[in-house]
Amino acid sequence: MSAPIKIKVKVNGVDYERTVEPRLLLSDFLRHDLELTSTHVGCEHGMCGACTVLMDGVAVRSCLVFAVQANEHAIETADGLGTETALHPLQQAFMEEHALQCGFCTPGFLMSIIPFLRDNPRPTDEQIREAIDGNLCRCTGYENIVRAVKKASVTMAGKAK
């Protein structure tokens, strides 16, 4: 019904219950209803990748999923990766390699790369470029992002041992 619908969504391990209109996009639900603002909204038609989040562990565009479709699913956003004093190794690598300038695209890159490195812990540069071909960055020219992913893959593989 276009009448609001009650949904239960787990975001970054926390259970939320909210009542939402069917037309509410998951990206807007995360930002406005839950005030988790790491998910950035760029193009709202699936081109830019800034709103990428994980849905049941898989990277998706949150602007192309309705919030009601996240009912009974688990969402992960960049809010859940690390803290200011304890960055996630991927965030640390982005900082060290200057893989961001304005930072608008960064959460989308992070959430695309997290599952990629999980499935492919020692990627080649070519594989990294393929993995991020759905994320636009207008600042860095991508070179530093590729370097950061490479670096993170080494530090993360080291920690796994």
Added chain:
Amino acid sequence: MKPAAFDYYAPASVEEALDRLAELGYNGKVLAGGQSLTPAMNFRMARPAALVDLNAIHELEYIKTPPEGGLAIGSMTRDSVVEHSPVVLEKAPLVVEAMPNIGHPQIRNRGTFGGAIAHADPAGQLPGISLALRANLHILKKGSDRWVPVDEFFLGPFMTVIEPDEMLAEVVLPPLPTRTGTSYKQVSRQRGSATQSAIASVVSLDEKGKVANVRVVMMSVGATPLVSAAAEEILIGQEPVEEAFKEIATKASETEIDPSTDMHATAEYRRQATRGLIIQSLATATARAKGKGG
């Protein structure tokens, strides 16, 4: 950039979905992966009164190998699952070859095999691939079902024979004959962006190395994906040589397509690209068919 209001239904079974579609009639619209419909709704180019979301119907997500050969793919199978399936690579390598051109990894994680075909974007890859592979489409409605050969499926841009109270449930890709090679070629400004022109070729050779059957499908150059009649006229029963490929490419690009000019490419560019891609695609498919020996 926000969708208009709509009623939302998330049936848990095919039966429940068909009941709902029957009840809604013209007001209902099936939501599959939503990677084309949702952006169209965000732009308000599409304003369905009600969505019937199939994402909770897991019985529509499968890749099967029927006893008669080929593949049967459930309409809600995610593109990324198809893309990485060893059995799809073995039975229908054309599908796997085209996959990386469909949007981006995040799009393919959500987009579905059947949804893309039912959406019938003339610039889409999977409508053209299903045409090249002579797919059979299983369409359901409340109380009945029908099988539609893909040659009769596409009516125009974003238009198919599927009625408002029907839904696509399964796509069957028949087995390829022995000594068959396939090839997908596409040009776009960057991978994952809009198709300027794309060609899918299927070439089957006889024991003497002559062409037993050929299918060339042209995408993004007409109202639907188009099958080249010239390819069959010129090549069947003949040696697969470059001279013949060039003749087909010239005839097809000059007389069989109706490309339009838009922000992605001019009509003339699409025509030239189509000519070049047909030659490349037929050469690659032929080489692959020969590689299979037999």
